[in-house]
Amino acid sequence: MSRIGARQDESGQGRITQGGNTLMTPLRAASGTYVLWLSVPVPQTVTVGRLGAMTVRPGAYAYVGSAFGPGGVRARVRRHRAGTTAPHWHIDYLRPAGRVDQVWHTYDPERRECTWAQALRALPGARTPADGFGASDCRCTAHLVHWACAPTLAAFRERVLRAAPVQASIYVAPGQPHDAPP
Ligand SMILES: [Zn+2]
Numbered sequence: 001m002s003r004i005g006a007r008q009d010e011s012g013q014g015r016i017t018q019g020g021n022t023l024m025t026p027l028r029a030a031s032g033t034y035v036l037w038l039s040v041p042v043p044q045t046v047t048v049g050r051l052g053a054m055t056v057r058p059g060a061y062a063y064v065g066s067a068f069g070p071g072g073v074r075a076r077v078r079r080h081r082a083g084t085t086a087p088h089w090h091i092d093y094l095r096p097a098g099r100v101d102q103v104w105h106t107y108d109p110e111r112r113e114c115t116w117a118q119a120l121r122a123l124p125g126a127r128t129p130a131d132g133f134g135a136s137d138c139r140c141t142a143h144l145v146h147w148a149c150a151p152t153l154a155a156f157r158e159r160v161l162r163a164a165p166v167q168a169s170i171y172v173a174p175g176q177p178h179d180a181p182p
Helices: 072-082 090-097 113-121 153-163
Strands: 006-008 014-018 022-024 032-040 044-048 052-056 059-067 099-106 144-147 171-174
Touching: 032 072, 032 090, 032 113, 044 090, 052 090, 059 072, 059 090, 059 113, 072 099, 090 144, 113 144, 113 153
Parallel strands: 022 171
Antiparallel strands: 006 014, 014 022, 032 059, 032 099, 044 052, 059 144, 099 171
16 A cells, blocks of 8 residues: 555554654554543543542543553553553543544653653643542653643654653554554
């Protein structure tokens, strides 16, 4: 299949360039850091484990996580896409409230979770709807950020590169696997 802008990367997988630097790629079973984008259509209240009741406004939610175990980013994102009946992370409780739109991710060997969460929280219009969400093991306010309207990857990339100028590429994967390029 040929697409405008498609080319082969070093691993032989096709990838797509948009706007010069957005790379839409299939997920790999490698360790890394990711942003799960959840789109919530209607207001609701969700009980998030020990954090308790959370008011969920409509809009775009970014959840930042890292996956350094078996199956890496691919296995973790599959879990998020499918949802789970055995909630373990805070995001597992919020996941049914919306639809997974996109997954920004990197296979950088360093954990970028907190830097990425900080970069997201600094973008215009950002609010943290639940203190401590996804941040049980660090000093961050939260690894969940909400906007009425989602920020762009370009804005995020600029912010994150300002904090950590040297890091591996940031890729974009679709929210649902059937959208994945071959
Ligand atoms: Zn953190």
